Amino acid sequence: MKQETTTTRTPPTGTPHIAAAPGDFAPLVLMPGDPRRARHIAETFLKDARQVTDVRGILGYTGTHLGVPMSVLASGMGIPSMSIYATELFRHYDVRRIVRVGTAGAIPLSVSLRDVIIASAAHTDSSVSGLLVGGVTLSLTPSYRLLRAAADAARWEEPVHIGPVFSSDHFYLDRPGVFDALAGRGTLAVEMEAAGLYAVAGAEGGEALAVLTASDHVRTGEALSAEERETCFDRAVRIAAAALLADV
Ligand SMILES: O=P(O)(O)O[C@H]1O[C@H](CO)[C@@H](O)[C@H]1O
Numbered sequence: 001m002k003q004e005t006t007t008t009r010t011p012p013t014g015t016p017h018i019a020a021a022p023g024d025f026a027p028l029v030l031m032p033g034d035p036r037r038a039r040h041i042a043e044t045f046l047k048d049a050r051q052v053t054d055v056r057g058i059l060g061y062t063g064t065h066l067g068v069p070m071s072v073l074a075s076g077m078g079i080p081s082m083s084i085y086a087t088e089l090f091r092h093y094d095v096r097r098i099v100r101v102g103t104a105g106a107i108p109l110s111v112s113l114r115d116v117i118i119a120s121a122a123h124t125d126s127s128v129s130g131l132l133v134g135g136v137t138l139s140l141t142p143s144y145r146l147l148r149a150a151a152d153a154a155r156w157e158e159p160v161h162i163g164p165v166f167s168s169d170h171f172y173l174d175r176p177g178v179f180d181a182l183a184g185r186g187t188l189a190v191e192m193e194a195a196g197l198y199a200v201a202g203a204e205g206g207e208a209l210a211v212l213t214a215s216d217h218v219r220t221g222e223a224l225s226a227e228e229r230e231t232c233f234d235r236a237v238r239i240a241a242a243a244l245l246a247d248v
């Protein structure tokens, strides 16, 4: 005989990619690419941090920094992944500001390993700059308020560089001429998410910035170890947090 069962169904909370309940995220969010870096930032930088999501291993935490509620959520790698998480944070969790805390490859010799780079603009070979407004190649830029606050905080965290970066859709980009041409136009580093974050913030009415640490050098071939890439971000995180707290 078929047995009758009753099931208690919890109404689903969250989005397809984030399991947090409404209110679980603070309006201010730090966003590294790497989930383990998100955990490290939560453990070392946020007070009373609690995990709020782990869907697909993308870890998110909320605590406080200098007494102000602040969250950290990993973005994963690349513009599509960043765009999903940034959109869901702005659209469904009332997040106001996201600052990416990422690694990047330094392009000119004037930028050394471990230097911090604040992305005042993001060039990209992604379709995102051309797709959003028909017939227009959008400039992808950060919030001026966050950029100004980060530049102010950078005075205590030298060496810091401020300028355009290249958000590439290709980690293994076998086109050295691209770096020469971008270097000739003042581009400081290559990474894979800033342009997507700036595009989403523009579309969703949020504020965004990317603060990067040079983890390797496309000219010299020097590179930090994977472990150092997880942990050597203190200066970048302090600058990013100062930007998040601008005028709060
Ligand atoms: O260290 P994260 O923040 O992930 O950033 C950089 O590292 C990844 C590539 O190794 C890409 O996501 C790139 O943008």
Ligand SMILES: O=c1cc[nH]c(=O)[nH]1
Binding pocket: 103, 104, 105, 106, 171, 190, 191, 192, 215, 216, 218
């Ligand atoms: O996207 C990235 C990140 C770090 N280093 C690179 O060369 N590219």
